[in-house]
Amino acid sequence: MxxxxxxxxxxxxxxxxxxxxxxxxxxxxxxxxxxxxxxxxxxxRFNARNASRAHPFSNSSRPNGTAPSYGPAGAEAPSPSTKPSTNQSATEKPLQPCQETPPGLVGRLLIEFSSPMSMERVQRENPDVRQGGKYTPPDCLPRQKVAILIPFRHREHHLKYWLHYLHPILRRQKVAYGIYIINQFGEDTFNRAKLLNVGFMEALKDDDEYDCFIFSDVDLIPMDDRNLYRCYEQPRHFAVGMDKFGFRLPYAGYFGGVSGLSKSQFLKINGFPNEYWGWGGEDDDIFNRISLNGMKVSRPDIRIGRYRMIKHERDKHNEPNPQRFTKIQNTKMTMKRDGISSLQYRLVEISRQPMYTNITVEIGRPPPRLARG
Structure with missing residues (x-):
C-alpha cells in the first residue's frame, strides 16, 4: 500500500x-x-528617422540653419544641386496646406512672470527655430509668411519672457514667421510708430515674401493660443482685453498693443505716422487711417483676445506726447504725406541672434516746439 x-x-x-x-x-x-x-x-524607426533627415522639407537638412527659399505659392523650392530619385518621388507625398484651425492648439494658457528666465533656456526650449528667430512648419505648407515687429529700447528682461511664450505659441499655430526687434539707437525721445515703419521696410529687405505683419509691444503676452497671429481680410486688432483694463476694450477705437496688417493694407494707409514722439496717440491715428481708407478693424472674441502685461515703470524719454490729441484730429490731412512714403532713418546694425533678428536704427529726434506767445 x-x-x-x-x-x-x-x-x-x-x-x-x-x-x-x-x-x-x-x-x-x-x-x-x-x-x-x-x-x-x-x-x-532608425531608418524612418534617417529618411526624414534626408527629406527635402526638413529643417535639419539645411546647412548652418539657413532659411528655405519659397516659390510663388509659398512652397519651398528644391535645391538645384539635388534631384529626387524616381523611387523617392513615387513614395513621398507633397506637403498639404496647413489647416485653417491648427489641430495642436491648447486654448487658455497660464502666463506668469515670477520664474527666472534666460535666453539660454528659451533657446533650449525652441531647437527648431533657425538663426534670426525664423521658423517654418515642417509638416505643412503655411498659408502666409509673417514678420513680427517689436519696437524696442532697454527691455531685455521683457524680451526673454516674450520669446519664451511666443515661440511655442507660434509653432503650434503653424505660422511661418520671423521675429524682428527694432531697437531705437540713442536716448532721444522714443517713437514707437516710426520704429514699426522701419521694421516693415527692413523685414521686406530681409525677405520680400513677407505678406503679413504683426506689430507687438514687448510686454504683452497672449493668454490663449487660439488668438491666431495671421492677417485677415480686414486689419486685425489682437489685444482686445488686457489685464490692466480689466480684460475689456477701453474704447471702440482702441488699436493698441498688438495689431496686424497685410502688406497691401499697410501700404494702403501709407504705413504708420512718423511724427508721434513720446507715449500715446499713434494707435488712434492708425485706427483713423484704416477707417478713412474704407477698411474696418476686425477682432477676436473677447474671451480669446486676452493679454497679460509685464508690469513696469514708464520708460525714460517716453513721456506722454502733449501734441497727440491735436495730431489725431488732423489724420485726414497728414496721412498722405506722413508715413512710409516719408520715412527717413539710418541703419546702425543688424544682428541675427538665435531667437530673433535685432535691427538697431537711428530715427532722429522730435522737432523743437514753438514757444507760446
Whole structure:
C-alpha cells in the first residue's frame, strides 16, 4: 500500500515538473519574440528617422540653419544641386496646406512672470527655430509668411519672457514667421510708430515674401493660443482685453498693443505716422487711417483676445506726447504725406541672434516746439 502511494506521488511530481518545464519554455519563447520585435521596431524607426533627415522639407537638412527659399505659392523650392530619385518621388507625398484651425492648439494658457528666465533656456526650449528667430512648419505648407515687429529700447528682461511664450505659441499655430526687434539707437525721445515703419521696410529687405505683419509691444503676452497671429481680410486688432483694463476694450477705437496688417493694407494707409514722439496717440491715428481708407478693424472674441502685461515703470524719454490729441484730429490731412512714403532713418546694425533678428536704427529726434506767445 505504501509503495502504491509512493508511486502515485512520484507520478504527480513528474507531471508537475513537466508542466513547469513547458511553462518555462513558453515564457522563454514569448520573451524571445518580444525582444526580436523590439529590435525590428528600433531598426524601422532608425531608418524612418534617417529618411526624414534626408527629406527635402526638413529643417535639419539645411546647412548652418539657413532659411528655405519659397516659390510663388509659398512652397519651398528644391535645391538645384539635388534631384529626387524616381523611387523617392513615387513614395513621398507633397506637403498639404496647413489647416485653417491648427489641430495642436491648447486654448487658455497660464502666463506668469515670477520664474527666472534666460535666453539660454528659451533657446533650449525652441531647437527648431533657425538663426534670426525664423521658423517654418515642417509638416505643412503655411498659408502666409509673417514678420513680427517689436519696437524696442532697454527691455531685455521683457524680451526673454516674450520669446519664451511666443515661440511655442507660434509653432503650434503653424505660422511661418520671423521675429524682428527694432531697437531705437540713442536716448532721444522714443517713437514707437516710426520704429514699426522701419521694421516693415527692413523685414521686406530681409525677405520680400513677407505678406503679413504683426506689430507687438514687448510686454504683452497672449493668454490663449487660439488668438491666431495671421492677417485677415480686414486689419486685425489682437489685444482686445488686457489685464490692466480689466480684460475689456477701453474704447471702440482702441488699436493698441498688438495689431496686424497685410502688406497691401499697410501700404494702403501709407504705413504708420512718423511724427508721434513720446507715449500715446499713434494707435488712434492708425485706427483713423484704416477707417478713412474704407477698411474696418476686425477682432477676436473677447474671451480669446486676452493679454497679460509685464508690469513696469514708464520708460525714460517716453513721456506722454502733449501734441497727440491735436495730431489725431488732423489724420485726414497728414496721412498722405506722413508715413512710409516719408520715412527717413539710418541703419546702425543688424544682428541675427538665435531667437530673433535685432535691427538697431537711428530715427532722429522730435522737432523743437514753438514757444507760446
Amino acid at each position: 505504501t509503495r502504491l502511494l509512493l508511486g502515485v506521488t512520484l507520478e504527480r511530481i513528474c507531471k508537475a515538473v513537466l508542466l513547469l518545464c513547458l511553462l518555462h519554455f513558453i515564457i522563454i519563447m514569448i520573451l524571445y519574440f518580444d525582444v526580436y520585435a523590439q529590435h525590428l521596431d528600433f531598426f524601422s
